[in-house]
Amino acid sequence: MQLEQIAGTAIANGDVPFAVIMLGDRNGITATAVTGEAAPGRPPTADTAFRIFSMTKLVGSLAAMLLIDRGKLSMDAEVAGIVPEWDRLRVLDGWGGDAPRLRAPKTAATVRHLATHRSGLEYEFWNADMARYLEATGHPSILAGTPASMDYLLTFDPGERRGYGPSIDWLGLVIEAVDGRRIDAFCREEIFGPLGMSATAFEPDGMEDRLAEVRIRGEDGTLGPFELAPPPTP
Structure with missing residues (x-):
């Protein structure tokens, strides 16, 4: 509940457009909170994908x-x-x-x-x-x-x-x-695979349906969409 309150406050204050917060230890994920809008009409989930730039x-x-x-x-x-x-x-x-x-x-x-x-x-x-x-x-x-x-x-x-x-x-x-x-x-076979990074990939590789929209803060302080993405199979 505390995580959800933190995320909700950040969104209400306009600090972030949405949030996916996860806590974990060596035994796995212990708590998750998701709130806001990852893309128009689509709330975030625990498996929302982010561009890591x-x-x-x-x-x-x-x-x-x-x-x-x-x-x-x-x-x-x-x-x-x-x-x-x-x-x-x-x-x-x-x-x-x-x-x-x-x-x-x-x-x-x-x-x-x-x-x-x-x-x-x-x-x-x-x-x-x-x-x-x-x-x-x-x-x-x-x-x-x-x-x-x-x-x-x-x-x-x-x-x-x-x-x-x-x-x-x-x-x-x-x-x-x-x-x-x-x-x-090389990265898939030598890094992502051995480390179990099954949700890390090069664009677009089938993750479009859970990919978060990129936002930018405008001059008026509000957050809006920002088209910053590589083309398919660059």
């Missing part, structure tokens, strides 16, 4: 560490030596009017740079220059889920600093090149 970076990093632990991959291996397409990427070195100035990276990106977000890649919603570049050139966002969308510019030279972006997407390409399996198959 940036938490996928943990999964991708773990996949790489498995290969490192098995001696198949080195943190200091150069990315281009494994995925030659990396050499297509250029550094955004300022603007000449509305035209971006590009140059070759001064340093070689390594697996370590990808895993620690120091590769030079940054999302457009974290870096205004990257957003400007996408708008000026019509280059697809990484959210398009296409091979072409992977070719982001670097906003700094690898190793120079940290930047939050699609580094782990490229780490996934490294894993595929080294292991031979697609990244979704």
Whole structure:
């Protein structure tokens, strides 16, 4: 009852649109409370599915560490030596009017740079220059889920600093090149399966009927729908 009161209060205050709260110990789930609306006309349940977005970076990093632990991959291996397409990427070195100035990276990106977000890649919603570049050139966002969308510019030279972006997407390409399996198959067979993560999968994989809607808080403070999802079979 206390869990339901906590969830109900959060929804009444507009803190969250819905809630699925579960308590458990090593013997299993000990208490569950669900309330609100996970999607229009659909209340949440104990098996409501959520998009985990940036938490996928943990999964991708773990996949790489498995290969490192098995001696198949080195943190200091150069990315281009494994995925030659990396050499297509250029550094955004300022603007000449509305035209971006590009140059070759001064340093070689390594697996370590990808895993620690120091590769030079940054999302457009974290870096205004990257957003400007996408708008000026019509280059697809990484959210398009296409091979072409992977070719982001670097906003700094690898190793120079940290930047939050699609580094782990490229780490996934490294894993595929080294292991031979697609990244979704690798994660399913090496991580999700062994850990019993039967409700964790790549999009969409049959979970549409229990997938929660993504919400965003508007300027007026209320929560509304937000279309932020990868395409089927990206």
